[in-house]
Amino acid sequence: MIAGAWVCLLSPFAGAVAITLAGQRVSRRTAGWISILTTFLAFGGALVAFFGLWATDPSDREQLSTAYTWLAAGDFEVQLQILLDTLSSTMMLIVSGVGGLIIWYSLGYMEGDDEERRYFAYMSLFVFAMLLLVQSGNFLLLLAGWGLVGLASYLLIGFWHERPEAVAAAKKAFVMNAIGDATFALGIVLLVWETGTLEYFGVFEDVGALSTTTVNLVALGLLGGAVAKSAQIPLQTWLPDAMEGPTPVSALIHAATMVTAGVYLLVRASPIFEAASDVQHLAAILGAVTLLVAGAIALVQWDIKRVIAYSTMSQIGYMFLGAGIGAYGYAIFHLMTHAFFKALLFMSAGLVIHHLGGEQDIRRMGGLRRVMPRTHVAFLVGSLALVGIPIFSGFWSKDGIISSARATGGALGWSLWAAAILGALLTGAYATRLYLTVFRGEESAFAKEHAHVGHGEGPRSMLVPVGILSVLATIGGLVVIPGVWEPFLTWIDETAESLVMPTVAEEYQISVLAVALGVAGFYVALRAFRAGRQVVTNSGVWRVLEHKLYFDELYDALAYRPAAALSVVLRRNVEEPVVERSLDEIGTGTIQVGGEVARTQSGLLRSYAIAIAFAVFVLVVVFVAVR
Amino acid sequence: MDGPDVGWYLILAAILFGIGSLGVMLRRSPLVVLLSLEIMLNAANLTLIAFARQHGSLSGQVFALAVMAVAAAEVAIGLGLIVAMARRRIVLDVDEARALRG
Amino acid sequence: MGNVLVWIIWLLAAAGCLATGVAVVSLTNPFYSALALIGNLASLAVLFLLLSAEFLAAAQVLVYAGAVMVMFLFVVAYLGGRADAPWAGGPPLLRTAAVVAAAALLVEVVVVLGLAWGDNLTDPADVSGSFGSPGEVGELFLTDHLLAFEITSIVLLVAAVGGVVLGTTPEKEDAA
Numbered sequence: 001m002i003a004g005a006w007v008c009l010l011s012p013f014a015g016a017v018a019i020t021l022a023g024q025r026v027s028r029r030t031a032g033w034i035s036i037l038t039t040f041l042a043f044g045g046a047l048v049a050f051f052g053l054w055a056t057d058p059s060d061r062e063q064l065s066t067a068y069t070w071l072a073a074g075d076f077e078v079q080l081q082i083l084l085d086t087l088s089s090t091m092m093l094i095v096s097g098v099g100g101l102i103i104w105y106s107l108g109y110m111e112g113d114d115e116e117r118r119y120f121a122y123m124s125l126f127v128f129a130m131l132l133l134v135q136s137g138n139f140l141l142l143l144a145g146w147g148l149v150g151l152a153s154y155l156l157i158g159f160w161h162e163r164p165e166a167v168a169a170a171k172k173a174f175v176m177n178a179i180g181d182a183t184f185a186l187g188i189v190l191l192v193w194e195t196g197t198l199e200y201f202g203v204f205e206d207v208g209a210l211s212t213t214t215v216n217l218v219a220l221g222l223l224g225g226a227v228a229k230s231a232q233i234p235l236q237t238w239l240p241d242a243m244e245g246p247t248p249v250s251a252l253i254h255a256a257t258m259v260t261a262g263v264y265l266l267v268r269a270s271p272i273f274e275a276a277s278d279v280q281h282l283a284a285i286l287g288a289v290t291l292l293v294a295g296a297i298a299l300v301q302w303d304i305k306r307v308i309a310y311s312t313m314s315q316i317g318y319m320f321l322g323a324g325i326g327a328y329g330y331a332i333f334h335l336m337t338h339a340f341f342k343a344l345l346f347m348s349a350g351l352v353i354h355h356l357g358g359e360q361d362i363r364r365m366g367g368l369r370r371v372m373p374r375t376h377v378a379f380l381v382g383s384l385a386l387v388g389i390p391i392f393s394g395f396w397s398k399d400g401i402i403s404s405a406r407a408t409g410g411a412l413g414w415s416l417w418a419a420a421i422l423g424a425l426l427t428g429a430y431a432t433r434l435y436l437t438v439f440r441g442e443e444s445a446f447a448k449e450h451a452h453v454g455h456g457e458g459p460r461s462m463l464v465p466v467g468i469l470s471v472l473a474t475i476g477g478l479v480v481i482p483g484v485w486e487p488f489l490t491w492i493d494e495t496a497e498s499l500v501m502p503t504v505a506e507e508y509q510i511s512v513l514a515v516a517l518g519v520a521g522f523y524v525a526l527r528a529f530r531a532g533r534q535v536v537t538n539s540g541v542w543r544v545l546e547h548k549l550y551f552d553e554l555y556d557a558l559a560y561r562p563a564a565a566l567s568v569v570l571r572r573n574v575e576e577p578v579v580e581r582s583l584d585e586i587g588t589g590t591i592q593v594g595g596e597v598a599r600t601q602s603g604l605l606r607s608y609a610i611a612i613a614f615a616v617f618v619l620v621v622v623f624v625a626v627r
Numbered sequence: 628m629d630g631p632d633v634g635w636y637l638i639l640a641a642i643l644f645g646i647g648s649l650g651v652m653l654r655r656s657p658l659v660v661l662l663s664l665e666i667m668l669n670a671a672n673l674t675l676i677a678f679a680r681q682h683g684s685l686s687g688q689v690f691a692l693a694v695m696a697v698a699a700a701e702v703a704i705g706l707g708l709i710v711a712m713a714r715r716r717i718v719l720d721v722d723e724a725r726a727l728r729g
Numbered sequence: 730m731g732n733v734l735v736w737i738i739w740l741l742a743a744a745g746c747l748a749t750g751v752a753v754v755s756l757t758n759p760f761y762s763a764l765a766l767i768g769n770l771a772s773l774a775v776l777f778l779l780l781s782a783e784f785l786a787a788a789q790v791l792v793y794a795g796a797v798m799v800m801f802l803f804v805v806a807y808l809g810g811r812a813d814a815p816w817a818g819g820p821p822l823l824r825t826a827a828v829v830a831a832a833a834l835l836v837e838v839v840v841v842l843g844l845a846w847g848d849n850l851t852d853p854a855d856v857s858g859s860f861g862s863p864g865e866v867g868e869l870f871l872t873d874h875l876l877a878f879e880i881t882s883i884v885l886l887v888a889a890v891g892g893v894v895l896g897t898t899p900e901k902e903d904a905a
Binding site: 608 | 652655725727728
């Protein structure tokens, strides 16, 4: 089964390399199929690993496999090693499975694009990087995967590089993630300093011996990285802009997998966070704030992809909340169900965008239910799962988190619970608003003009994955039915034992409340839609939400303007006069010195003779003195 | 040995050398420069022979003879150069030969 | 009595050397300068004799004064009026520097000699009567200093060839 894990990791990498090396020699479709097949091969490897692990004794379920020693400095060693345990095998399945479906979908979506091969190479690179992240056995390799997914994200957001907005968005994503990478790296450095190792097991054993300050700092560093990568407040501004990339990219990277890496980190490093409980609670609080803010902003967005992006931000807030209070099982469970229904939503949106020839503004859409029936069903399923209607997958996972918050109790627990419950209301509202505006009502004039009638809703390569995900979004939650069977939770518990487990009664009470609020949100949005107005009517509130709470403006003033001004000052006062001028002056200076020296070569023989005479004089003095 | 000590010969040779070097450095006619060069060489010869006498070793005289031979060769070439310059109607002035100017 | 005689001869020869040396350097007519040099060489030959270098004195007179100076005079005669060498100037810095250099060298040598006089320059070695005779010098040339002998002969060969080359008539296009 370890072999399965290695196959899972290396197969997408091989795919990326193969596509890169083959270059123009393979057709675009072939490049696409290479990518798809290697990813499904990875999924196969993940299945082998998973079932192999399942068949092993629970006490033996942490398998570390080392390829070779990557770097060694004295006593400190970092191996190229992968860890196969319950958490990593689950993540492997999610990443390779959903990834494979999305890459299959992009075969149809990206058809006709000039640079398809580059796209598929990048996608395979991304899958490899994400697998490296979840499979690594030590923090350094995790950081390597972390950085690589950031790179893949940059490359794919800016895929259509002729568009300046895409390039700007890619840069923004990369820079904001770099902030997180920096704190992450600092945290790791502190770990090496204090414990002398970066292997998970080594670190987790030594956590108890570290001082509180150290543990808090390390946890803060890791949290910084998680917040940046998962687009939580305060490092969230890059995610909406990242929608400039192709829709499958948004589905894979910015919904299903990369942005969930932060949650994975919180769960994986749970021993550290448990030792630094204040930081762990901070993560929960950040998650709660984000879920509310993002849910509110989603109510005023006009771009279909941006609504879904804010929804992602909000749902990851739920996961952060869950991981922050120690409900690791539910957090990862929600990660999985969210991967299903969010990817589904993005891909259905992609079908709509494709059908309308690239239009993404929902004000131009409407009544698409009749023209795109299958997409409509898929989108509806995704929305129901998102809102958390029973029996769809989101219901089981989200309510698990909310009830865990209730079960935590105390001031923290109750305030988190309140935020989460309120979030359910917002989720219902914005999801309904989106669904109704796009699919219901009158067919908009734009839709009538621009629809690609005549060739169905989309090619099979796009419809089949959407169908598969619809099924998963519907039944994928049935692996946790409180009180009946909870194999998923027990599975994850083996790696990261949950700190809080709500009782069955609590679970069902909360579920009722959450569903009620979700339905309430549905009604609010429905009434607004029927009345032909928006959910948010107050123009002041609208403006604040539209500007995304002015975060972009704040960061622009705080970070960008001073940096730009500083660079201008430096250029004018340091680079030009000192660096450039000095380089110029080296040239002119050398010529000048050369000119001066050349004056001794007067050509006058007599002066040469005199010079020789003086030289002889000096030499004789030297000889005599030495004797 | 009768007469002055070897040292006096050496001092005489040194003065001769100085005179010759003055001639080399101060005169502009290549002919006179060559003649001054001869004086310098002869001064060196005198020094060699004086030391040969001082140490009782004939190697000094052998060296002086070799110097004489080389000086003769050098004068031949030098005069050849001067004649060639004259043939090509170049002014016989050391300061005019500026080809080494850098 | 012998000592005094030697001293007198030495002083005369030395005076002759110096006087003719200054004449060579300062006269404007190169013909006279060459003649002065002949005188210089003759005075030096006397000094060589005083230093028991008989063979060398003879060689000096025969080779230097006899052959080399005659060559000089030939060239001066060939050049005729063009060989006139007035005391032309040159940058004054140059002239001062020249004088300073020469003076520095002279002073330096005198100082060194003075320092070494007591130890090294008194009591010359006792030499036999055949010291400086052609036989002994020749013997050294062919035994200890054979290499010098051979190399000198090569130098002379090169000079001969060079002389011939320099003396070739310039080609027709080589007009001044």
